Amino acid sequence: MKIGDVAKRTGASVRSIRHYEKVGLIRATREENGYRDFDEADVLLVRRIGRMIRLGFTTEEIATFLNCIVDDPATVTTCPKVAAAHRLKLAAIERQMADLETRRQKLLITLKAASGQDDTSVPETLAHAETNPIALAHPRHPGARGLFRRRG
């Protein structure tokens, strides 16, 4: 099966599939003319990789546990690495959610203050009360990007 077929059957772009091969997530044999040759198992694998990426794993992370997932027909067996990676990702996501929630609250406070017609209110967001010069931080959201990412 050629790469274009795999792309159609998985929803991943040809470019992405080549990328997955380059970073070692999949392997492809070559035909005499140099074309990559895939089989049914590769289709399943690429789909799995797509799901992992949509879950927020990077290809580097996926590489650490992908070989730990064995699927016989109708059954999936995993080794502990998989769960460990999932727990880490879960914790990261919860950190991000907490951060977003904080920001959300501050935005709400500002909006509430701004809706109070007159201007005497000094919402935290706009106030220049912050005294500590320590730059805080937001985690950069390690989620999916590129093709899999929304446009707006």
Next chain:
Amino acid sequence: MKIGDVAKRTGASVRSIRHYEKVGLIRATREENGYRDFDEADVLLVRRIGRMIRLGFTTEEIATFLNCIVDDPATVTTCPKVAAAHRLKLAAIERQMADLETRRQKLLITLKAASGQDDTSVPETLAHAETNPIALAHPRHPGARGLFRRRG
């Protein structure tokens, strides 16, 4: 006041302050030797910009409404643009939170299945049941980056 002093008093790096000037968020007069010269108002402004960035606004977004914020001593007045921008950001954050929540749920499902010792369970995350080849998407999180961002 020189740029290094502003940096110390705001927590922003010298590099960032120069950047804010380049993108038009702040203006600095120049001394004869070419050094930037800032005043007290600039300190407040840089702090405000830092807060906005930590809230997840980009400098480009900030530029659209920063000139709409007027602060007399102890009072902040804003025009409608500010609230509008905040509402947009709020909506974006809520979209991101919903996305994270979806991912979180899927991770939890996988973890639950994986903890069921034996391997007959086929969690959604790992299953290759997905038939539609449509690549979904995650919004790229437009939040704060760089200096203000966490390391881990």
Next chain:
DNA sequence: GTAACCCCTGACATCAATGTCAGGGTCAAG
């Protein structure tokens, strides 16, 4: 005059998956 700071500009690096283009093959149908 020289060390030790500070300032200046401009440019490249970071993250990570993907898009996209250039330049070039392969192959089957007409």
Next chain:
DNA sequence: CTTGACCCTGACATTGATGTCAGGGGTTAC
């Protein structure tokens, strides 16, 4: 033989605030 639809590799672009370096100059205290 030509057209069209594939395939290949390699490289650059995207995001966006910030780090960091190079190369050069100012200022101050010793």
